[in-house]
Amino acid sequence: xxxxxxxxxxxxxxxxxxxxxxxxxxxxxxxxxxxxxxxxxxxxxxxxxxxxxxxxxxxxxxxxxxxxxxxxxxxxxxxxxxxxxxxxxxxxxxxxxxxxxxxxxxxxxxxxxxxxxxxxxxxxxxxxxxxxxxxxxxxxxxxxxxxxxxxxxxxxxxxxxxxxxxxxxxxxxxxxxxxxxxxxxxxxxxxxxxxxxxxxxxxxxxxxxxxxxxxxxxxxxxxxxxxxxxxxxxxxxxxxxxxxxxxxxxxxxxxxxxxxxxxxxxxxxxxxxxxxxxxxxxxxxxxxxxxxxxxxxxxxxxxxxxxxxxxxxxxxxxxxxxxxxxxxxxxxxxxxxxxxxxxxxxxxxxxxxxxxxxxxxxxxxxxxxxxxxxxxxxxxxxxxxxxx
Amino acid sequence: xxxxxxxxxxxxxxxxxxxxxxxxxxxxxxxxxxxxxxxxxxxxxxxxxxxxxxxxxxxxxxxxxxxxxxxxxxxxxxxxxxxxxxxxxxxxxxxxxxxxxxxxxxxxxxxxxxxxxxxxxxxxxxxxxxxxxxxxxxxxxxxxxxxxxxxxxxxxxxxxxxxxxxxxxxxxxxxxxxxxxxxxxxxxxxxxxxxxxxxxxxxxxxxxxxxxxxxxxxxxxxxxxxxxxxxxxxxxxxxxxxxxxxxxxxxxxxxxxxxxxxxxxxxxxxxxxxxxxxxxxxxxxxxxxxxxxxxxxxxxxxxxxxxxxxxxxxxxxxxxxxxxxxxxxxxxxxxxxxxxxxxxxxxxxxxxxxxxxxxxxxxxxxxxxxxxxxxxxxxxxxxxxxxx
Numbered sequence: 033x034x035x036x037x038x039x040x041x042x043x044x045x046x047x048x049x050x051x052x053x054x055x056x057x058x059x060x061x062x063x064x065x066x067x068x069x070x071x072x073x074x075x076x077x078x079x080x081x082x083x084x085x086x087x088x089x090x091x092x093x094x095x096x097x098x099x100x101x102x103x104x105x106x107x108x109x110x111x112x113x114x115x116x117x118x119x120x121x122x123x124x125x126x127x128x129x130x131x132x133x134x135x136x137x138x139x140x141x142x143x144x145x146x147x148x149x150x151x152x153x154x155x156x157x158x159x160x161x162x163x164x165x166x167x168x169x170x171x172x173x174x175x176x177x178x179x180x181x182x183x184x185x186x187x188x189x190x191x192x193x194x195x196x197x198x199x200x201x202x203x204x205x206x207x208x209x210x211x212x213x214x215x216x217x218x219x220x221x222x223x224x225x226x227x228x229x230x231x232x233x234x235x236x237x238x239x240x241x242x243x244x245x246x247x248x249x250x251x252x253x254x255x256x257x258x259x260x261x262x263x264x265x266x267x268x269x270x271x272x273x274x275x276x277x278x279x280x281x282x283x284x285x286x287x288x289x290x291x292x293x294x295x296x297x298x299x300x301x302x303x304x305x306x307x308x309x310x311x312x313x314x315x316x317x318x319x320x321x322x323x324x325x326x327x328x329x330x331x332x333x334x335x336x337x338x339x340x341x342x343x344x345x346x347x348x349x350x351x352x353x354x355x356x357x358x359x360x361x362x363x364x365x366x367x368x369x370x371x372x373x374x375x376x377x378x379x380x381x382x383x384x385x386x387x388x389x390x391x392x393x394x395x396x397x398x399x400x401x402x403x404x405x406x407x408x409x410x411x412x413x414x415x416x417x418x419x420x
Numbered sequence: 421x422x423x424x425x426x427x428x429x430x431x432x433x434x435x436x437x438x439x440x441x442x443x444x445x446x447x448x449x450x451x452x453x454x455x456x457x458x459x460x461x462x463x464x465x466x467x468x469x470x471x472x473x474x475x476x477x478x479x480x481x482x483x484x485x486x487x488x489x490x491x492x493x494x495x496x497x498x499x500x501x502x503x504x505x506x507x508x509x510x511x512x513x514x515x516x517x518x519x520x521x522x523x524x525x526x527x528x529x530x531x532x533x534x535x536x537x538x539x540x541x542x543x544x545x546x547x548x549x550x551x552x553x554x555x556x557x558x559x560x561x562x563x564x565x566x567x568x569x570x571x572x573x574x575x576x577x578x579x580x581x582x583x584x585x586x587x588x589x590x591x592x593x594x595x596x597x598x599x600x601x602x603x604x605x606x607x608x609x610x611x612x613x614x615x616x617x618x619x620x621x622x623x624x625x626x627x628x629x630x631x632x633x634x635x636x637x638x639x640x641x642x643x644x645x646x647x648x649x650x651x652x653x654x655x656x657x658x659x660x661x662x663x664x665x666x667x668x669x670x671x672x673x674x675x676x677x678x679x680x681x682x683x684x685x686x687x688x689x690x691x692x693x694x695x696x697x698x699x700x701x702x703x704x705x706x707x708x709x710x711x712x713x714x715x716x717x718x719x720x721x722x723x724x725x726x727x728x729x730x731x732x733x734x735x736x737x738x739x740x741x742x743x744x745x746x747x748x749x750x751x752x753x754x755x756x757x758x759x760x761x762x763x764x765x766x767x768x769x770x771x772x773x774x775x776x777x778x779x780x781x782x783x784x785x786x787x788x789x790x791x792x793x794x795x796x797x798x799x800x801x802x803x804x805x806x807x808x
Contacts, residue, residue, distance in 0.1 A: 033662060033665040033666050033669055034661075035436060036435065036436030036437065036438045036439060037435050037436060038433065038434050038435070038442070039432070039433045039435065040430070040431070040432040040433065041429070042428070042430040043428070044426065044427070044428040045426065045427045045428065046424075046426050047425050047426070047427065047681070048425060049424065050424045051424060054426070244662060245649070245650070245662055245663075245666060246666065247642075247643065247646040247650075247669045247670050247673075248669075250642035250643060250645050250646035251639050251642045251643065251646075251673070252642070253642050253645075254635075254638035254639045254640070254641050254642030254643075255635065255639065255642075257638050257641075257733075258635040258638035258639075261633070262635075273422075274421060274632060274633055275633075277421040277682070278421050278633065278634065278635040281421055281635045281681070281682065282635050285635075285639070293435070293669075294435070294665070294669065345645075
């Protein structure tokens with residue numbers, strides 16, 4: 033492990049089947065007006081909305097309804113949320129949903145009282161808030177993004193034609209998060225599996241960077257092994273509480289800043305996935321799944337040591353008598369077999385990528401100068417074509 | 421993973437060779453009077469004291485000197501520190517040293533304004549503070565205990581004849597911690613290696629409990645693998661920065677509450693070690709080393725599944741064609757070989773345990789009703805005898 037870093041993650045996590053019991057106590061620490069942000073209304077069917085509403089009532093809160101947060105939340109929706117916050121003098125944003133809803137809540141928190149253009153300041157210039165922000169609490173209903181314990185906020189700006197991520201500091205980490213694995217069981221199989229791959233992608237995109245020996249990578253390998261084990265169980269039986277609980281906990285630690293400490297990251301797969309999502313509005317985790325194998329097979333030789341380690345320590349490939357290339361290739365074959373086993377989408381044409389919109393997708397890909405190799409524009413097109 | 425739990429760890433960690441650069445900024449957040457707690461004066465020889473004093477001066481603080489914190493800090497010393505805190509209206513306790521100094525600082529923090537008898541309230545009755553506590557900041561100079569990012573406080577009460585641990589809540593976690601791996605290089609080889617085993621013991625004592633599949637155990641396996649790898653390098657070359665940095669980071673995560681989430685723990689090895697330490701004043705990590713193999717070989721059959729997993733996932737034992745007992749036994753043999761390789765003390769007679777004081781040590785052992793099996797008093801004596 034090399035370099036200097038500061039680690040701090042103050043989010044308080046309440047985990048387990050009884051985690052909602054802590055919501056009233058958490059709410060009491062904030063002022064009287066709570067904006068309740070959520071998505072398309074599925075929480076009204078599965079009882080989670082009622083449970084949250086009861087807690088808000090018991091805590092004596094005035095509730096500002098804020099429904100309709102979409103899977104890839106738009107900047108337009110963020111500006112609408114900002115108006116609600118200002119008009120109602122909101123004291124807490126309670127995000128009930130998955131990563132999209134929580135990402136949206138942070139965006140609103142940082143933008144409501146921003147004196148400049150928020151899109152330009154945060155998502156383009158990557159600056160920090162200089163204004164008052166609103167505390168965010170979360171009740172997680174779908175795992176994957178890790179947004180419940182980090183400062184990440186991915187927003188789509190349709191007018192500008194970009195889906196961009198901003199990582200805020202601890203001032204925008206959720207103050208508290210309710211993690212009840214049973215809540216994640218109401219998510220349809222397709223979304224569940226997409227979430228599993230999103231988690232795996234977070235782990236791999238932090239793992240495949242750097243050459244130093246780093247404790248963080250050993251932790252990462254443990255999380256990957258746990259995810260692979262539990263996702264195989266959950267894909268067959270989504271009602272397996274133990275598996276869903278382990279996956280929920282893994283998802284949180286996969287992207288709560290710990291795994292990047294002392295090393296860099298790659299994140300090109302997320303850029304490729306964001307571009308596909310922007311053009312097709314496909315489910316985030318599935319966009320990552322389609323591009324991962326073409327991408328990793330292309331950069332494997334540039335980070336061969338780490339791909340060998342991945343094969344041996346994560347997938348149990350035995351290296352005896354094999355070349356490093358063979359071992360690394362076997363590791364990626366294990367990854368592919370696991371992806372097929374849990375049932376992710378393997379081809380981006382199934383998500384709506386076509387020869388016609390390929391250049392549009394490629395135009396939207398942000399090429400990052402990190403990871404084992406910086407892609408060329410031609411390579412981006414080749415990877416996207418291979419992903420189809 | 422089963423059950424419910426709350427995780428929150430607000431300690432801010434500054435890690436790396438330049439970590440001290442953050443000290444002035446951290447100090448400025450507190451009032452004017454800082455009690456500087458440290459041990460026997462080694463920090464005055466290696467330059468750490470001067471660096472801390474310069475930061476205190478730059479931050480404009482009034483310093484209350486509090487030296488002489490001993491390796492197994494006594495309750496008498498704690499009461500002395502409490503008087504200094506009250507007499508000087510201390511705003512921050514800055515603990516510069518290893519786990520003993522930090523454990524001591526937390527004890528003083530919780531006890532200075534305690535209206536009851538602190539020993540009885542905290543270390544016997546295991547209650548939480550009801551009084552004002554003093555913030556604690558730390559500059560770590562020796563790794564092992566994890567005290568820099570948790571609420572643990574192990575104190576020796578010579579009058580009562582006990583060395584006891586208390587785990588305080590987040591209100592007593594250090595507010596900030598400076599982790600510079602170079603600072604740990606000034607520790608003599610014996611203390612360094614003892615710290616390595618202390619870390620391994622923390623990992624094992626949380627690992628060897630429970631039967632549920634638990635993500636936390638996969639993280640734990642990663643930390644054990646990293647520690648084994650880096651300790652082999654550091655035992656031969658204590659100046660290897662990368663190895664010492666990885667070990668420092670592993671030590672913090674080994675005991676900052678993460679690894680107990682969703683599962684129980686064992687901690688009988690620590691009880692056995694504390695008793696030896698109480699009678700002989702031997703170095704903590706070495707007392708753990710002497711009793712670990714006798715203890716684990718005794719409880720192996722009660723938690724066989726986990727000992728098999730330990731052998732395969734941590735030590736790379738190949739299970740092909742072997743019985744579970746054989747695999748588990750091989751795993752413990754690997755542990756023994758590693759202990760000898762890094763140079764821990766393998767026999768408690770070298771620490772001062774004799775046939776004459778054996779019963780006295782046994783009397784001081786707290787038998788915990790957790791882990792894979794609860795020991796009998798006879799077994800405690802047998803383990804101690806086997807440890808000689």
